[in-house]
Amino acid sequence: KSHDEYEEYQKQLVEEKMARDADFLHKKAERATLRVCLREKYRLPKSEQDDNMIEMAGDDVDVPEELLKMVDEDATEEEGKDSIFGQIQNLQNMDMDQLKEKATATVSELKSKAEEKCSVM
Known part of the structure; x- marks a missing residue:
């Protein structure tokens, strides 16, 4: 009986492993x-590696909705930044004081790096 x-x-166990492997393959193909x-x-x-992965999984591979939305949002954001209007918007969002602080910080950082290099020689 125990046998x-x-x-x-x-x-x-074998069936469960096959199911897990199939899921894993499907996830890899989605990615x-x-x-x-x-x-x-x-x-x-x-x-080529990605093309082969998709081929191995068969044709029923779709990218999950959430991921597609993220790609689309990213694309829309990029398009917004590329347009002149988007660039003006970005400039308006940046505060002049913020810009000055950033510039000053960058300049002083560059100075200190240059001084470090010079003192070593």
Whole structure:
């Protein structure tokens, strides 16, 4: 009796592992699909590895909705920044005092780095 139970248990383990592996493969293919979308969007070279991953998983791979939304939001944000209106908006959002502080901090940082280099020589 215990031998049959053991066989059944082993069979169950194998089935669970196969299900996990299938899920894992599917997730990897979803990620690969997302990377393909991003590569097309930013005109980056294609990745053979991603293409192979998608092929292995079959054609039923879709990028999860949440991820697609994030890519779209990112694209809309980028487009907004690229337009002149978007750039003016960014300038208005920046405070002049903030800009002065940032510039001063950058200049003093550069000075201290230059002084460090000079004192070493």
